[in-house]
Amino acid sequence: MFFAFSKVAGFFTNPSNVILACLLAGVLLMATRFARLGKVLAGFAILLLVAIGFGPVGNLLIYPLEQRFPAYSHQGPAPAGIIVLGGAISPEGSAARGTPILNEAAERLTVVAELARRYPDARIVYSGGSANLIAEGPGEAAFARPLLESFGIAPGRILLEDRSRSTYENAIFSRDLIQPRSGERWLLVTSAHHMPRSMGVFYAAGFPVEPHPVDWRVGQLSDLFVPYASLSDGLKRTDTAMHEWIGLAGYFIGGKTRELFPSPR
Numbered sequence: 662m663f664f665a666f667s668k669v670a671g672f673f674t675n676p677s678n679v680i681l682a683c684l685l686a687g688v689l690l691m692a693t694r695f696a697r698l699g700k701v702l703a704g705f706a707i708l709l710l711v712a713i714g715f716g717p718v719g720n721l722l723i724y725p726l727e728q729r730f731p732a733y734s735h736q737g738p739a740p741a742g743i744i745v746l747g748g749a750i751s752p753e754g755s756a757a758r759g760t761p762i763l764n765e766a767a768e769r770l771t772v773v774a775e776l777a778r779r780y781p782d783a784r785i786v787y788s789g790g791s792a793n794l795i796a797e798g799p800g801e802a803a804f805a806r807p808l809l810e811s812f813g814i815a816p817g818r819i820l821l822e823d824r825s826r827s828t829y830e831n832a833i834f835s836r837d838l839i840q841p842r843s844g845e846r847w848l849l850v851t852s853a854h855h856m857p858r859s860m861g862v863f864y865a866a867g868f869p870v871e872p873h874p875v876d877w878r879v880g881q882l883s884d885l886f887v888p889y890a891s892l893s894d895g896l897k898r899t900d901t902a903m904h905e906w907i908g909l910a911g912y913f914i915g916g917k918t919r920e921l922f923p924s925p926r
Contacts, residue, residue: 773812854889
C-alpha cells in the first residue's frame with residue numbers, strides 16, 4: 662500500500678507534471694468565462710517552465726542533498742561487504758535488448774569494479790527489484806549479475822536482492838538477506854543525492870552501514886548557477902531533487918526514518 666501511494670503521490674508532485682497541469686488548465690479555462698484566470702495561469706506556468714528549465718532551481722535543490730554525506734575515505738578495516746542500491750539499470754530496456762542497459766546513475770555500478778579489487782574478500786550485494794507500479798517484469802537484480810561478473814567478480818561473492826521496490830524495502834530486504842554480524846563493516850553505494858534517505862532507512866532498520874556516495878550531479882559550489890544546455894535538463898534535475906525532498910518528508914512522517922534529514926554518524 663505504501664509503495665503504491667508513494668508512486669502515485671510522486672507522479673502528482675513531480676514539478677514537471679504540476680507545471681504541465683497548470684498550463685493545460687490555463688488553456689482550457691481560456692475557452693470559458695474564466696478566460697482571464699486561464700491566461701494568468703498559463704502565463705505563470707510558462708514562466709515557471711522557463712525559470713526551472715534554465716535557472717538554478719534544480720541545482721540549488723539537489724546540492725544540499727549531495728553535500729550531506731562526504732565522499733568515502735578508505736580508512737580502517739576492510740568492509741565485509743558492499744551494498745549497491747538499484748536505480749542504475751533500466752530493466753525494461755535490458756529485457757528488450759537482452760543485455761544490461763545503464764542510465765545516468767551508472768556510477769552506482771561502475772564503481773563496484775574498483776571496490777571489488779580493493780576489497781577482494783568483500784561480498785557484493787545488489788538490491789533492486791521492479792519499481793514499476795503497473796506492469797510486471799524482471800527487476801534490476803536479474804541484469805546486475807552478468808555485469809558484475811564481467812568486472813571479474815567471482816560469482817560466489819555476489820548476492821542479489823530482487824524483491825525490493827523502494828528504498829525502504831532495499832534496507833529491510835538487504836538486512837534480512839545478509840543478516841550482518843555485530844562489528845561487521847558494510848558499505849552502502851548509491852547516488853549522492855539519494856544517500857540521506859537511504860542512510861535514514863538503513864539506520865532505522867538497525868543496519869549500521871557506511872555511506873559511499875557516487876554520481877554527483879553538481880560538481881562544486883561555482884557550478885550552481887551554470888545555465889542548463891536545454892529546458893529538459895533543468896526540469897529533470899528539479900524533478901530528481903524534489904523526488905528526494907518529498908521522499909525524505911514522506912519517510913519521516915511514515916515512521917520509516919527517525920530524522921527528517923538524516924546526517925552522518
